[in-house]
Amino acid sequence: MLPTTAPALPADELRAWLRLVHSPGLGPSAARRLLAAFGSPQHAVAAGPTAWREVGGGAAAQALIQPALDHEALFATTLAWLEADPDRRHLLTLGDPAYPSALLEIADPPLLLYAQGRLSLLAPPSLAIVGSRHATTGGLDNARAFARHLSASGLVIVSGLALGIDGAAHDGALAGAEASGQGGTIAVVGTGLDRVYPKRHHALAHRMIDGAGLILSEFCLGAEPLAEHFPRRNRIIAGLSLGTLVVEAAVQSGSLITARLAAECGREVFAIPGSIHNPQSRGCHRLIKEGAKLVETADDILQELRMPPPIGAPAPQAAPLARHEPAAEEDPLLTALGHDPMTLDALSDRTGWPAAELQAHLLALELEGRVARLPGGLFQRRATG
Structure with missing residues (x-):
């Protein structure tokens, strides 16, 4: 069982980790080589230009010699953020007992993870639920209903806090956890944890932090929602999970990237079929053609993962009829x-x-x-x- 809190890093170690991981121009591969060569971030940043160049390459050495980031300011900001809520704010390193072991199996595990919320959610089995930001009403209903049922069965639902399917999955998972006392939800985001993106999910993010939820990021405090951040966070969503369920997705979709990454990690891929007239179903249909498991109920997933359904709870057979606010541009x-x-x-x-x-x-x-x-x-x- 993973610990519910992570030990605070000594100041010199925290400062070294931040410099090694968040120096622009020093990529994760070079940082990993420096860590492997010198054994600790403190020794790596103290090694000097010649060693940096020999182990990490010229670009890595230049990034450490002339940092493009004020690391002392970042250190002060990060330390203050951690100390403001030590029970719910954590910084996990690769060697931390609370670091999720599932991520160690992917090709590029993050060297640092910022975490806010219930750290114990990294221990139970988890399932990713992803899909379109422009979901249909039925798609939102399906995501919410599947997430609720699976969370009540003990799975932690992992998604990306985006609009559409992600938000509905987090919402449903919280409802399932509240009803059952197990399960919960993890959001992996593409910004620093001192901000919420999209802003529309500010209340949802705080429901997670205050309840059965956890928010994770590999990006430093202050990091903006840059386009290149989101494909990187998708590998964490896939890597944390036993499998990935795609609810709705267009053919050109980040959700299909997550599904591909899950398959490459040897994890299960599930897809819900939809109408042939719905462009948001075409990505799911492509996944099914390529070998993803077609699912019609949440129990299909539980059976595949060999988990029992929640006692007395019927699996959702189809989208419940519920009201949702329509997109402004559509009737x-x-x-x-x-x-x-x-x-x-x-x-x-x-x-x-x-x-x-x-x-x-x-x-x-x-x-x-x-x-x-x-x-x-x-x-x-x-x-x-």
Whole structure:
């Protein structure tokens, strides 16, 4: 069992780790070679230019000789951040007992991990749930329902705190943990832990920190949400987990990168199929064609991972009908309709609209060629483009 807290690093060791890991121009491979050659970050940064050049190469030596970052300021900021909440803020190094052993199996484990929240969540088995930032209503419902059921079964749900599927997965996992007293959720982010990105998830992030959640980052405090950070954090999401479930994803999607990284680590890949008319289902369909396991219920995943379902809890068979705020650029009724055929009653339950208003709006969309009326009283969104 992993410890619930990490021992505080001595000041000289913390200062050396920060310099070795966060010197611009000193890549992780060179930093790892320096650590292997000198045995500790203190010895590595004290070795001097000649040794740096011989072991790490010219670029690494130059990065340490003329640092492009104020390391004393970073040290002071990091120390103050850790000391402000020592029970929930931690800095994990490769040799720390709390460092997740699963990450040691990937090709490029982070040398440092900043952690905030419940550190014990690194111990139980975990499953990544990822997907589109532009998810459909049904996709959000599926992510939330699967995460809740799997969390209540004892799995820790790992995702990236992004809009869409990630946020729904974290939310569902918290609900499952609150209901069952087990499980929980981990967010791996692409910024420093002194900021929340996207800002819309500020409340969700604090629910995690204050409850059954943990937020991880390999990026130093103050790090901005740069585009190149997110593919790097995806390897941590995949590496922490027994498998990765993709709920919805376009063909060109970061979620497919996470799935590929999971497969390369020898972990399971699961995908939920969707409508052939939904562009956010095409990534899942590609994964299934390439060998990912098609899942229809959360129990499909539990059986594959040989874990028992929660006692007395039915697995989600399909997306529950729930209200969600539509995207501003799309007709709210189309957002609620999704891409699969739906009855008028089901659509009324999902939107909460009166029947007369709903029928009038459906007729307008039908005349515009955006909705089709099918036999059996069903309505379906028409494919466009």
